[in-house]
Amino acid sequence: MASVSAVLNSEWTKIRTVASTTWTLISAFVVTVAMGAALSALLNAQFDDLPAAEQATFDPTFVSFSGMVLGQLAMVVFGVLVVGTEYSSGMIRTSLAAVPQRGSFLFSKIAVAGALALVVGLATSFVTFFLSQALLGEHGTDIGAENVLRAVFGGGVYMGLIAVFSMGVAAMLRSSMLSLGILMPFFFLVSQILSAVPGAKSVARYFPDRAGSKIMQVLPDAMNSDPAPYGPWGGLGIMVLWVVAALIGGYLVLRKRDA
Amino acid sequence: MIEAVGLTKRYGAKTAVHNLSFQVRPGAVTGFLGPNGSGKSTTMRMMLGLDRPTSGHVTIGGHAFRSLPNAPRQVGALLDAKAVHGGRSARNHLLCLAQLAGIPAARVDEVLGVVGLQDVAKRRSKGFSLGMGQRLGIAAALLGDPQVLLFDEPVNGLDPEGILWVRNLMKRLASEGRTVFVSSHLMSEMAVTADHLIVIGRGQLLSDMSVKDFISANSADFARVRVSTDRPEGREKLTASLTEAGGRVMPEADGALRVTGLGLPRISDLAHAAEVRLWELSPHQASLEEAYMRMTQAAVDYRSTADAKAGLQPPPGYGAPGLPGHVAPPPPEVPQQGWYAPPPPGQNPYAAPAAPHGPVPAAGTAPAAPADPTTRETSEDPR
Amino acid sequence: MIELDGLTKRFGNKVAVDDLSCRVRPGMVTGFLGPNGAGKSTTMRMMLDLDNPTSGSVRIDGKHYRELREPLKHIGALLEAKAMHGGRSAYNNLLCLAQSNRIPASRVSHVLDMVGLGAVAKKKSKGFSLGMGQRLGIAAALLGDPEILMFDEPVNGLDPEGIHWIRNLMKALAAEGRTIFVSSHLMSEMALTADHLIVIGQGRLLADTSMADFIHENSRSFVRMRSPQQERLRDVLHGAGIVAAETGDGALEIDGAAPEALGELAAGHGIVLHELSSQRASLEEAFMQMTAGAVEYHAHSEREGAQPPPVGPHWGDRWTGQAGAGSGDGPKGA
């Protein structure tokens, strides 16, 4: 085994020396914070116009994370590019010649990129939370309130997991374009549309993003959303299962297929 | 006929091509040489109207490329083998080019056959090797059966069979009266393919002459002489008489003599007069590579240096005693002086002179003449 | 030392590499030859454990590649010039590799200077020309100062100065006792560089011999004689029972006789010689001879094209009699 710390070090250099890392992570942060803030400000202004059911289940924490619908896409791009550009540039062959142990290579890469995504995700979730609460004014909540810290922390974890999930998928598909072509419409359209269609709802709630985003809700079934048969931690658990499955798949593909 | 007049191209502050004027004539293969970064590709792109010259102009058959009537039927070009949409099949790639130029579709299958890709014509070009891509690019250049052909590094990635094919193809195209303009880094290929050479360095014209003239202007031929070992004094005797006759004689490692400045018949006569029996008397033509290196020495942009292995302890396992060459091998660098010193021919028996049937000796396979210190003054760098 | 043992690779039905067994020894440059599609690249990829062999194995100094702790310090390889992330600078591309094998960062600048890329080390590798990309790939191979080096078509895109440099570099590295394994299509380069040859065709081993033996076995060698007294020379040779063939340019070619003996013979009869040189066919010819049956993509033209081909419409016959028929008319017998 090549020294794991050396491989981690190398992967960190790889990540910090490409421009796409900076751009995707910055846009994940900016989009999430800006959209969360904008929606908070809007809701604060129009709170009285909301339907009664939504007023009753108003969850200020969950509202502040509404930018994640778009922000997670930037995280998907980040995750896909970290793995996918190895393939598209042909760097994968150079990398595997330097680190022939597929496991150390893939998991060091994912550990470094996942840790970075987690840090950015946590920063994003805390910043967007505090900013949104300030904008929500009287309808806002406090970090000390029940379950709020769990939700804010969970928001960061969610973003990190989305990135790691994308890395696993990209390792399985071995192509940036293909992975983005599948993941982006999936998170942006398919998952959203299916969860609105009556018949498909019961399946769609087990999708990684649907299940994982439960952790960001302080009140169960916040904002009049559909009730789910699992709690916040259960939802996160389902998402973690998806991530683990993607990672195992990615590892098996890397080990079996010719580079 | 391609004609460049005062061609200049600047990118910001950097001048890629400076005041280049030359003509490329039909009926001959014209080689276009120069170190990396000397402006070869830029010049070819300007010929094809892809880049606009900052000043000066280049014409093909009297017209600027972009105002050529029916350009694809007059000029064919291979610039970059991989300049193909990878998702398209080889046949479709050629078909859309043929349609663009108003060339019948049947010609596509014809050129696919000419370059030997007919069996993979339906495959997407993404999976092609460099050599196959190169063949596809050559097919595209031949599509219009044009009068003028430009090739940028045509043999890149081809296997020996393909190299031989390209070599013969270009000669044939030229013999049909076409203008064939080829850039290449492979001197051994150029030596057997090109009739005429245009050499540029740092964007400026260094030379524009025939291959023969180029080699003789930039290097020296020599004769290798071996005498009978029965009478060892014969060697000294011959050396003395050759030197007296005005030749320069250098001993070689295996006991042979390297003679410059005297023709083979003259050496033979002198040996006869000195009553020395010859065991070998063979002519050696200097290689194009050597001549080229001499000329462009000062115009190289990316120069390699020796490996001092800073910061690395050589791992154990090599450089162990008893291995051949353990005694300080010369560093693989290209020093400024005396930079061309291949092994004397005697030590490299495989590198015997060229193909006996070739019209020109394959210079690259011939033992290249070492830079004779005595001729260095006479073959001064052109600048 | 690289050992290949019964190495086989199948892609579906197609056998790319077929039961290949050979050794690449240290202290010399071993050339790896074969026509396009012969399986050279696949073999080199299996050596680096990038492709999994269908059967058989590769050992690097007795170990499987995956068992190497810091492989760059054992084996450096140049497979393709542009196998780097284009958005990263040349320096950073190498730094990633160096760090993964605990090679000091100072070594990175060093190899970049060595291959002549010191001035563009901070530039993104996207903008590099093929030659510069090749130099970057060579720098990556040299990074760990390994005892085994593998180069796939190293001179591709290099200019003559670069070709000359890499040629001498490989020889010097071999002279230090390293194992140098290099594939190339350029026979003239190989002839100058390699000491030993491994030739494959259609995935099978065709030859594993020294360069001298290879050329000796696969081509004819002969002595060329030229004399102002051509007629007498021929008579003398005939009298000695030596068969001489006459060439077009007035020289005689003699197979199977030593030049020393011929020189003595001529001198003994007082014949003036203007040339007495022993000729051996080039590596290219020897290679062509050996692999004639193993070429996959044959171009459509006569092989022996040394004599100028006939001038005139060679592919035009089907066009001239076909006025107005533009398309849909497939070529016959193409």
Add this chain to the structure above:
Amino acid sequence: MTTPATPPPQAPGQPFQQPQQGLGGPAGTYASPIPVRSPGLGDAIASEWTKIRSVRSTMWTLGVMIVLLLAVGLLSAFAVGASDAELEDTPVLSLGFFGVLLGSICVITLGVLTISSEYGTGMIRTTLTACPSRSRVLIAKSVVFFLLTFSITAVTTGIVGLLQTAMLGGATPGGDDWLRATVGVALYVATLGLLSLAVGALVRHSAGAITLMIAVVLLPLVLAMFMFSPSLADLQQALLEYSIPSQLAAFYDASVTPSGPSGWEPLWIVLGVTAVAMTGAFASLDRRDV
């Protein structure tokens, strides 16, 4: 933009000349036996059609677009039908709007890729060597792309409209409604694609141009959302009215704002913008080094 400088086309009926020397060019010493014919715009169009149909990704993009138009259009009709919601004054055809909006992303992608993929692969150099006339190449690309996207969009929106009206009763759309919801929308979407093609020619980078075009489509609405300040109300209004989604909605008489372009007006707007961008693209192609 006129057809480029080529020798006058041959008389129709005898398209091939006998091989001859020096056809409009130098007195070359080699004459090709292949019949020489001066290529024109028609050849370039045939070539571009081959280019488009011979790449799988093009076909995929178009397939996805058709699926989106059909699926989203029918799903929304299905959802409305299932919910028993009263259609009130909402025109039935307007249910196709969401599908078309999503489908237009595909058209944008395809429009950009039509030209920028040539830059990405380097194919553009081969193309321009085979046809030095920049205008001919650009016009041929535009014509092929426009006709293709127009016909696909028109047919698909027509089918979706028929199915929607069959599934839901509601007010019967008039002839003009039908024309605008199919031909009008198709013209608008195809012109939007042409705009993307022009942007692709200007930017020369696939990802960059696609991002730019998607931003052009979506950003005005997003920006308008952020303009809470009353002083910006006019700008907010303008952004809402002239954003591409609301222009598209105008074809269904379902615009998000009461004022703003209506009827066929959006088409004239996008045509004007596209003409300007196309002129820029031609100038860029003509002047800049490839």
